[in-house]
Amino acid sequence: METRTAHALIRFGLGRRGDEALPSDPVAWLTGQLDGPDPALALPGASSADGLVALRDDRDQRRNKAADGTPAPPMRVRNLLKAESIVLSNNLLTTETGFRERLVWFWANHFTVSVRRGECAAVVTSFIREAIRPHVTGRFSDMLLAVMNHPAMLMYLDNVGSIGPDSPAGQRSHRGLNENLARECLELHTVSPAAGYTQVDVTEFAKILTGWSIDTNLNPPGYVFRLNAHEPGKKHMLGRSFAHGRGGGLEALAFLGSHPATFRHLATKLVRHFVADDPPPASVARVEAVLRSTSGDLKAAALELVRLPEAWTPLSKLRSPSDFVISVLRAMDLPADKRPPDLGPVMAGLGQPRLAAPLPNGWPDTAADWAGSEAILRRVDWAFTVAGRGADLDPAGVAQAALGPLLHAATLTQIQRAGSRRDGLTLLFASPEFQRR
Amino acid sequence: MPHPSMRLSRRSALLGLTAAFTAGRYSLALAAAPTQKRFVVVILRGALDGLSAVVPYGDKSLATWRESLLPGQPGSEGGLLDLGGFYGLNPALSAFHTMYQANELLPVHAVAGPYRIRSHFEAQDYLEYGSDHAMSSGWMNRLAQQIPAQRGMTETALAVGSIVPLVMRGPAPVGSWLPKTALHPEPDLYARIAALNKADPVTGPAVAIGLKERGFTDLTLAGDADAGGNRYAFPALCAATGRLLAAADGPRLAALEIGGWDTHTQQKTRLVQPLRQLDEGMASLKSGMGEAWKDTVVLVMTEFGRTVRVNGTGGTDHGTGTVAFVLGGDVAGGRVQANWPGLSTGNLFENRDLQPTADLRAVTKGLLGPLFGLDVAALGRVFPDSEQASAVGGLLRRV
Numbered sequence: 039m040e041t042r043t044a045h046a047l048i049r050f051g052l053g054r055r056g057d058e059a060l061p062s063d064p065v066a067w068l069t070g071q072l073d074g075p076d077p078a079l080a081l082p083g084a085s086s087a088d089g090l091v092a093l094r095d096d097r098d099q100r101r102n103k104a105a106d107g108t109p110a111p112p113m114r115v116r117n118l119l120k121a122e123s124i125v126l127s128n129n130l131l132t133t134e135t136g137f138r139e140r141l142v143w144f145w146a147n148h149f150t151v152s153v154r155r156g157e158c159a160a161v162v163t164s165f166i167r168e169a170i171r172p173h174v175t176g177r178f179s180d181m182l183l184a185v186m187n188h189p190a191m192l193m194y195l196d197n198v199g200s201i202g203p204d205s206p207a208g209q210r211s212h213r214g215l216n217e218n219l220a221r222e223c224l225e226l227h228t229v230s231p232a233a234g235y236t237q238v239d240v241t242e243f244a245k246i247l248t249g250w251s252i253d254t255n256l257n258p259p260g261y262v263f264r265l266n267a268h269e270p271g272k273k274h275m276l277g278r279s280f281a282h283g284r285g286g287g288l289e290a291l292a293f294l295g296s297h298p299a300t301f302r303h304l305a306t307k308l309v310r311h312f313v314a315d316d317p318p319p320a321s322v323a324r325v326e327a328v329l330r331s332t333s334g335d336l337k338a339a340a341l342e343l344v345r346l347p348e349a350w351t352p353l354s355k356l357r358s359p360s361d362f363v364i365s366v367l368r369a370m371d372l373p374a375d376k377r378p379p380d381l382g383p384v385m386a387g388l389g390q391p392r393l394a395a396p397l398p399n400g401w402p403d404t405a406a407d408w409a410g411s412e413a414i415l416r417r418v419d420w421a422f423t424v425a426g427r428g429a430d431l432d433p434a435g436v437a438q439a440a441l442g443p444l445l446h447a448a449t450l451t452q453i454q455r456a457g458s459r460r461d462g463l464t465l466l467f468a469s470p471e472f473q474r475r
Numbered sequence: 476m477p478h479p480s481m482r483l484s485r486r487s488a489l490l491g492l493t494a495a496f497t498a499g500r501y502s503l504a505l506a507a508a509p510t511q512k513r514f515v516v517v518i519l520r521g522a523l524d525g526l527s528a529v530v531p532y533g534d535k536s537l538a539t540w541r542e543s544l545l546p547g548q549p550g551s552e553g554g555l556l557d558l559g560g561f562y563g564l565n566p567a568l569s570a571f572h573t574m575y576q577a578n579e580l581l582p583v584h585a586v587a588g589p590y591r592i593r594s595h596f597e598a599q600d601y602l603e604y605g606s607d608h609a610m611s612s613g614w615m616n617r618l619a620q621q622i623p624a625q626r627g628m629t630e631t632a633l634a635v636g637s638i639v640p641l642v643m644r645g646p647a648p649v650g651s652w653l654p655k656t657a658l659h660p661e662p663d664l665y666a667r668i669a670a671l672n673k674a675d676p677v678t679g680p681a682v683a684i685g686l687k688e689r690g691f692t693d694l695t696l697a698g699d700a701d702a703g704g705n706r707y708a709f710p711a712l713c714a715a716t717g718r719l720l721a722a723a724d725g726p727r728l729a730a731l732e733i734g735g736w737d738t739h740t741q742q743k744t745r746l747v748q749p750l751r752q753l754d755e756g757m758a759s760l761k762s763g764m765g766e767a768w769k770d771t772v773v774l775v776m777t778e779f780g781r782t783v784r785v786n787g788t789g790g791t792d793h794g795t796g797t798v799a800f801v802l803g804g805d806v807a808g809g810r811v812q813a814n815w816p817g818l819s820t821g822n823l824f825e826n827r828d829l830q831p832t833a834d835l836r837a838v839t840k841g842l843l844g845p846l847f848g849l850d851v852a853a854l855g856r857v858f859p860d861s862e863q864a865s866a867v868g869g870l871l872r873r874v
Contacts, residue, residue, distance in 0.1 A: 409677045411685030418668055422660045452667055457521025457737030459596055461664055468668040470675035
């Protein structure tokens with residue numbers, strides 16, 4: 039394996055699966071993954087409407103339970119999430135488009151929604167399928183709109199209950215704005231604090247987004263624009279004015295989604311994710327320039343990442359816990375009945391429960407965040423546990439297939455000297471080079 | 476079909492095991508057979524240094540090769556436990572010594588499998604195939620198919636688990652059990668992982684600090700006997716194995732594994748903990764078996780021995796001849812079974828290893844034949860192409 043091939047598989051992908059065929063041209067292999075629709079869109083899965091129906095049924099059951107003492111706990115949302123989680127896990131371990139999958143999870147983390155907000159569990163996976171996957175190689179402003187329209191984000195950041203104080207509903211209920219989504223959209227999703235917005239901008243944006251809500255009683259349930267909860271009148275944000283109604287929200291998102299500060303923010307995060315914890319300014323400038331010149335074409339940005347010379351220097355990023363779990367299991371390439379069907383609990387055990395980030399800013403993306411001593415030892419212990427399933431594997435062969443020229447000679451020696459296959463695999467997965475991507 | 480209450484009690488035993496068992500690098504696999512006899516194999520993965528476990532202190536050449544590894548003479552403080560004037564047990568094997576004195580322990584020295592390679596993985600495979608080439612099943616599984624049914628005994632299958640050692644794999648149904656939670660490597664493996672990461676600016680400090688936070692000191696990582704959280708794990712597993720095998724409808728064949736033997740560095744200290752685990756484990760197995768101990772034979776074996784010379788880091792490297800142990804209530808023990816090859820330069824295998832003078836298959840056949848009433852043809856089906864290694868006689872008292 040050539041070093042560039044290893045980098046393509048590890049820096050940009052999810053790690054090599056067993057001894058799968060190596061691409062002859064690493065760059066063509068990466069860029070080819072961005073053509074056409076995401077193959078994972080063809081996988082079975084629940085829609086956001088399915089999720090909201092499950093949520094509604096659970097709520098009904100809980101209500102009935104209170105009324106007539108029915109003992110059964112509501113399980114529909116739980117079962118739905120479990121089934122979805124297995125499909126997602128399986129896809130991560132078997133996909134042949136690892137670069138595309140990495141981009142999906144990058145953007146899903148950029149637009150974090152989390153099951154820590156209980157009811158979001160019903161729609162976090164459909165969020166990825168409906169709001170993220172279709173736009174990973176499309177325009178950022180389209181992804182932004184799909185996100186802000188999606189029940190998962192509207193529920194997670196409380197916009198469902200945000201009511202214009204001067205709207206008919208606000209006048210009637212004496213309830214008002216919830217700024218949560220507006221603030222996080224400015225701070226995390228688009229322009230970032232570098233754009234210099236003020237509290238007034240946040241409040242105005244919150245007014246713009248009033249009425250963006252969901253209705254779980256519709257058939258199918260889903261997004262609705264509630265005109266009677268929308269704050270009347272024109273709004274002003276970042277020196278622009280936006281019309282009354284849903285149209286004002288569309289204008290605001292189009293504006294934010296193509297703002298130069300947004301492109302700078304996105305370019306920095308992309309380079310930090312794929313190149314280095316401290317993003318080289320020259321790399322950021324190149325990706326930023328592509329985003330600006332293409333009005334936020336995310337495919338063009340991804341292609342530029344692959345073209346960066348800094349993206350082919352020695353690997354320095356520390357694999358996140360979920361990345362680690364995926365790459366270990368891909369390297370072992372166990373038959374389906376020998377691997378954990380749902381990677382969620384494994385990732386949770388290593389400190390990164392899937393779709394359960396503690397805060398809207400998502401999972402961190404630097405080594406310092408993941409290199410805690412207990413966190414690293416938990417990787418070691420899990421590696422030792424899972425290595426017990428590799429009784430049929432040749433540890434040195436697995437090491438060479440997974441890391442190629444990145445495997446240190448000292449590690450290979452230790453693996454060859456290990457007293458058992460299990461110890462050999464543990465040494466591979468606990469080696470410093472296996473922690474890198 | 477076993478009685479339902481027995482099934483329940485067996486499951487209860489397993490549940491109790493889960494509670495008792497919190498850590499370790501061990502596993503257990505079980506198979507049923509239509510007999511009241513029990514046979515247990517203990518695989519020491521990583522290559523036990525036979526010359527340190529059963530020390531031929533009477534061989535004058537020994538001290539010239541490995542003075543730095545030798546315990547004190549028998550009778551001295553912390554010295555060897557004498558086995559009749561030529562051999563001595565490592566002082567960490569005190570329960571073995573008690574069993575030896577009760578004629579229930581038979582060390583078999585200068586033994587090796589039918590292969591001459593020094594790769595752990597390949598050698599372990601051949602050890603478990605019972606052959607010098609790859610086969611479709613392990614010899615314990617073939618044994619399960621050869622044991623003739625006794626009157627009134629029917630075969631009962633246990634659930635097949637995901638981790639079955641090669642020695643038990645094959646057509647006969649096998650169950651396996653491994654603790655699911657809180658598995659930790661042995662201190663020795665942690666130490667190697669720490670060494671691999673030492674120079675890394677990110678993972679190096681993380682691993683070093685993490686191990687300190689978990690109470691590992693530099694001493695424990697170097698293999699100090701009394702440290703680490705695992706010292707009761709293998710004995711607990713062995714005690715549970717004994718209880719399972721002792722049950723009237725319990726399994727009859729068991730394969731246990733224990734690692735930690737690959738002592739390339741600081742062997743003298745690093746060997747103490749695994750030897751104690753093994754020692755306490757076999758004592759626990761015996762007490763767990765109760766009355767069934769008289770119907771039980773245990774074979775402790777490893778893939779190969781280690782170099783006669785000490786290497787540059789106070790350890791030994793992969794070798795050939797080593798020791799095996801036979802234990803049980805009916806074993807013709809209280810002696811060492813060996814055709815001692817000697818340790819002078821001309822006697823070493825390839826000028827580095829203990830020369831093997833016994834074939835492990837011949838020893839095993841010498842146990843299985845009388846224990847289960849297997850004839851030469853049946854033993855040949857357990858160990859195909861082993862005519863050269865005919866069964867060693869006199870290993871058990873009742874024939």
